[in-house]
Amino acid sequence: MSKQPAADSDDTGPLATFRQFFALERDVLAVSLAMFAFSLGFQMTSRFLPEYLVALGASGFVVGLFGTFGNVISALYPYPGGAVSDRLGSRYALTLFGLLSTAGFAVWVIAPSLGAVTVAGVTLDPWIWVFVGLALAQAWKSFGLGATFAVVKQATDPSRLAAGFASTETFRRTAFLIGPVLAAFLIDLHPSFTVSFRYALAAAVAFGVVGTLAQHVLYDASGDTVGGGRFAGVSQIRSDLHEMPDPLKPLLIGDTLVRFANGMVYVFFVLVVTQVFAAGVETTIGVGPVSYAVDLSPQAFFGYLLGVEMTVALLTMAPAAKLAERVGLKPVVALGFFVYGAFPVALVYGPELLAPVVPVQWTLGLVFAFSGLRFAGLPSHKALIVGPAAQGAGGRVTGTYYLLRNTLVIPSAAVGGSLWAFVSPGVAFAVAAAIGLVGTGYFLVFGEEFEAYA
Structure with a gap:
């Protein structure tokens, strides 16, 4: 497969990024369309699952365990997923992963x-099936991680990797904007959350089917260079860990601390909005002689907050990727890490501190807009991970990196859940912020630049 830059234009706005996206090679386009469909499904559902668990009888501690279970999956899936994609090729691997994910939405x-x-004599509420569904639904996102990285690396010039990821990520993150807003609309169609949320879940099943078909039909496997030899088992894992490119090691340490911090509190974001602040919206909007009553439940309002977050992300990812070509990947990645670290304290304490002068709903909107800036560093982060890998080994290098990072992050949600349930939400979020900022500082001091951007 021939390399080509993800974009030749110097434009950095979201619309320019969409034009660049549609100029990508067919296989990258096919994977990105599947990203869009599955991201719609995930974003309509995953951020609301903690609330779904509580509605089905789970405690705050169980919600933390659910987050840790997700961390286990995130740790275990990427490496074999990368190995499978390197062995079978991206087309068939991603089709299999898509079918598994769609089945998870159905569960x-x-x-x-x-x-x-x-x-074992213990009766578990229906929330246990949410755990079962996650084991399947996470397949495309985690198993397919290495394949998606490898496909973009194949089709993109090394000095434009951030721009290549920005083009595909901007398209994908548009689904992150549409998904929660669409979910918020569906959730408000019925007063019972366990009923209305299932409308969103059914839509996710449909999107999973569409995404699986799109990637299987459109993907051109003739130029697929990610095929590999027989998987050698544990010895190969040890070899891949030993051979991980040196520039990835300080990135991995900083990233792991930041992700551990985020993992401590991520599953509780929805509960902060719906239970700690109970922040719904009830007002009347007038347009000339016509007035409209707006009555959003806290769950629906959370969906619109995620929409605000993604709007900021879409507006900043492409300019940040272009900026990385001038200042390097490291400063842009560090910005994203800083936002990850600061967001937990801003979310828990910001609305409380500003409550005397600013309505909670407005403060939450500003906090989630700030959160959107963490995605500005995402394309550069991905470029920094896969850039040092040898051509044809992007899937396995990516899988190795995420195997290490996500394995170390496994206990994070259980730690956060324990602090949430047995100490206080404020302490859980403050500890998470401290760990995240330490990780940011470590990366700033020891992180290395990718040569193509130096």
């Missing part, structure tokens, strides 16, 4: 109907 839909189950 979430029917979870309340499946009822409680008894395991």
Whole structure:
């Protein structure tokens, strides 16, 4: 497969990025379309799952365990997913992963109907099926991680990797904007959250089917260079860990601290909005002689807050990728890490501190807009991970990196859940912020630049 820059234009706005996206090679376009479909499904569902768990009878500690279970999956899936994609090729690997994810969405839909189950004499509420569904639904996102990185690396000039990822990520993150807003609309169609949320889950099943078909039909496997030899098992894992490019090691340490911090509190963001602040919206909007009553539940309002977050992300990712070509990847990645670290304290304490002068809803809007800046560093972060990898090994290098990072992050949600349930939400979020900022500082001091951007 021939390399080509992701974009030849110097334009850095979101619309220019969309034009660049549609100029990408067919296989990158196909993967990006699948990203869009699956991201719609994930973003309509995953950020609301903690609330779904609580509605099905789970405690705050169980919500933390759910986050840790997700961390286990994130740690275990990428490496074999990268190995499978290197062995079979991206087309068939991603099709398989897409079918598994769609089945996971379907399990979430029917979870309340499946009822409680008894395991070793202990009766578990229907929330247990949300765990089962996650094991399947995470397949495309985590198994397919190495394949998606490798496909973009193949089709992009090394000095434009950040721009290549920005083009695909901007398209994908548009689904992150549409998904929660669409979910918010569906959630408000019925007063019972366990009923209305299943409308969103059913839509996710449909998007999963569309994404799987799109990538299988459109992907051109003739230029696929990610095929590899027989997987050698644990010895190969050890070899891949030993051979990880040196520039990735300080990035990995800083990234792991930042992600551990985020993992401590990520699953509780929705509960902060819906339970700690109970921040719904009830007002009347007048347009000339016509007035409209607006009555949003806290769950629906959370969906619109995610929309604000993604709007900022879409407006900043492409300019940040262009900036990285001038100042390097490291400063842009560090900005994203800083926002990850600062967001937890801004979310928990910001609305409380400003409550006397600013309505909670407005403060939450500003805080989630700030959170959107963390995505500005995402394309540069991905470029910094896959850039040092040898051509044809992007899938395995990416899988190795995420195997290490996500394994170390596994306990984070359980730690955060314990602090949330047995100490206080404020302490959980403050500790997370401290860890995240330490990781940011470590990367600033020891992180290395990718040669193509130096």
